[in-house]
Amino acid sequence: MNISNSDNICVVGGGPLGAITCLGIAKALPNNKIYWVKGEKRAASQRSVAVMKPGIDYLKSLDIDFDSLTSFNQLKGLRLVDITQNLLSAPETLFMSEEIGLDYFALGLNDNLIVSELNKKISTYKNIIHFDVNLKSIIFENNLKTLCLENNEKISVSAILACDGKFSLTRKLADISHNLTELSQVALTTNLTITGDHNLISTEFHTKDGPFTFVPNGEKQVNLVTMLDRKKAEYYASDLSLLKNWVNQQSFGLLGHISSTITPQIIPLHKLTVSSLYKNGVFLVGDSAHAFPPIGAQGFNLGLRDVKSLIDLFSTEASLSKIGADYQKARFADIKFRTQAVMSLNQSLLSGLIPISPARAVGLSLIKQMPALKRKIMKAGMGNAYFS
Numbered sequence: 001m002n003i004s005n006s007d008n009i010c011v012v013g014g015g016p017l018g019a020i021t022c023l024g025i026a027k028a029l030p031n032n033k034i035y036w037v038k039g040e041k042r043a044a045s046q047r048s049v050a051v052m053k054p055g056i057d058y059l060k061s062l063d064i065d066f067d068s069l070t071s072f073n074q075l076k077g078l079r080l081v082d083i084t085q086n087l088l089s090a091p092e093t094l095f096m097s098e099e100i101g102l103d104y105f106a107l108g109l110n111d112n113l114i115v116s117e118l119n120k121k122i123s124t125y126k127n128i129i130h131f132d133v134n135l136k137s138i139i140f141e142n143n144l145k146t147l148c149l150e151n152n153e154k155i156s157v158s159a160i161l162a163c164d165g166k167f168s169l170t171r172k173l174a175d176i177s178h179n180l181t182e183l184s185q186v187a188l189t190t191n192l193t194i195t196g197d198h199n200l201i202s203t204e205f206h207t208k209d210g211p212f213t214f215v216p217n218g219e220k221q222v223n224l225v226t227m228l229d230r231k232k233a234e235y236y237a238s239d240l241s242l243l244k245n246w247v248n249q250q251s252f253g254l255l256g257h258i259s260s261t262i263t264p265q266i267i268p269l270h271k272l273t274v275s276s277l278y279k280n281g282v283f284l285v286g287d288s289a290h291a292f293p294p295i296g297a298q299g300f301n302l303g304l305r306d307v308k309s310l311i312d313l314f315s316t317e318a319s320l321s322k323i324g325a326d327y328q329k330a331r332f333a334d335i336k337f338r339t340q341a342v343m344s345l346n347q348s349l350l351s352g353l354i355p356i357s358p359a360r361a362v363g364l365s366l367i368k369q370m371p372a373l374k375r376k377i378m379k380a381g382m383g384n385a386y387f388s
């Protein structure tokens with residue numbers, strides 16, 4: 001049976017990708033009732049997400065315009081600096097957006113800002129009904145799925161778009177098998193004031209502990225996202241002057257000195273793979289479908305491509321099983337490739353093993369010497385092909 005106006009749809013998860021999915025599906029299917037089970041109120045986040053230009057353009061198509069933000073949110077360059085001090089250190093590599101004819105690669109957006117802007121827009125949609133509580137269980141009966149919420153309300157729908165993150169309950173209730181492993185590293189993230197200039201370039205230092213990245217976050221402001229062993233992260237997070245000294249030392253004064261920092265957040269990291277993106281009328285989107293460490297600004301952007309693909313398929317008004325099969329076909333390879341690439345890069349930093357580390361160095365040298373290859377890699381990193 002094909003999707004029609006009488007089908008209710010539920011989006012589970014009030015994170016950035018849940019909000020975008022909710023807006024996208026409500027705009028694409030204005031005559032359908034869209035339930036949004038947002039979950040409990042989100043904790044404030046210091047996380048700054050680099051949203052690539054194709055994603056920014058997609059958000060514009062949903063009437064969300066982040067381009068009007070200050071020009072300091074624009075990321076015009078990406079610098080990779082190897083400080084692993086292995087046998088053969090990779091050269092510094094600079095990727096600039098103008099090399100592929102773009103004003104900027106990405107906008108650095110705070111998680112909270114993304115969610116609050118989307119919530120404002122969503123409140124203008126009459127076909128969205130939202131619930132600020134968690135999903136508790138689902139009863140699957142033929143074509144109907146009944147969601148039971150923690151406040152005991154019940155919602156009956158034809159399709160569920162699961163955006164409830166890497167520990168997704170929806171995925172579990174739909175019986176989609178998955179593999180979730182916690183990494184030995186955690187992410188430490190904080191906002192810093194610098195005395196130098198970031199010149200709108202995101203700088204990713206590759207260290208033996210993992211990547212250590214400064215993302216421009218306003219004038220003389222950067223967001224630090226670094227990955228390291230939990231004990232070390234807790235040690236540096238225990239004292240702000242200790243943290244400042246460590247960051248100054250790690251960054252070799254490339255951005256001047258760190259003049260102030262705020263209390264950092266420590267975030268556990270996981271690798272998540274799933275057997276399928278669709279089962280029993282449930283579609284996995286964003287971190288419920290894939291998760292890996294924050295390297296190269298991939299996770300959110302990958303999720304945004306899930307959203308676009310799924311909304312495009314729902315707009316065809318095909319049957320749910322056809323949409324499910326097509327969604328799997330459209331998204332699985334991209335997800336598998338990004339997960340493997342990020343995990344291999346992280347492994348190459350941690351291992352310090354011959355020949356992995358020199359292979360990375362040689363790879364970066366080749367990229368520098370071959371502009372056509374470099375341009376191809378930049379476009380692939382942004383996921384351009386999936387938005388065309």
Ligand SMILES: Cc1cc2nc3c(=O)[nH]c(=O)nc-3n(C[C@H](O)[C@H](O)[C@H](O)COP(=O)(O)OP(=O)(O)OC[C@H]3O[C@@H](n4cnc5c(N)ncnc54)[C@H](O)[C@@H]3O)c2cc1C
Nearest residue numbers: 013015017039050134135164165286287297298299300301
């Ligand atoms: C430090 C760090 C930096 C990052 N930087 C980047 C970057 O620069 N670029 C990039 O592309 N990606 C980045 N990422 C990845 C990116 O942040 C995530 O991929 C993205 O936020 C996932 O969004 P989501 O909405 O799928 O999941 P989440 O943000 O995890 O949201 C899930 C939501 O579901 C809700 N929920 C959970 N259970 C239930 C339930 N039972 N019922 C109802 N609701 C429920 C939760 O409350 C939550 O609001 C980074 C990640 C980290 C950790």
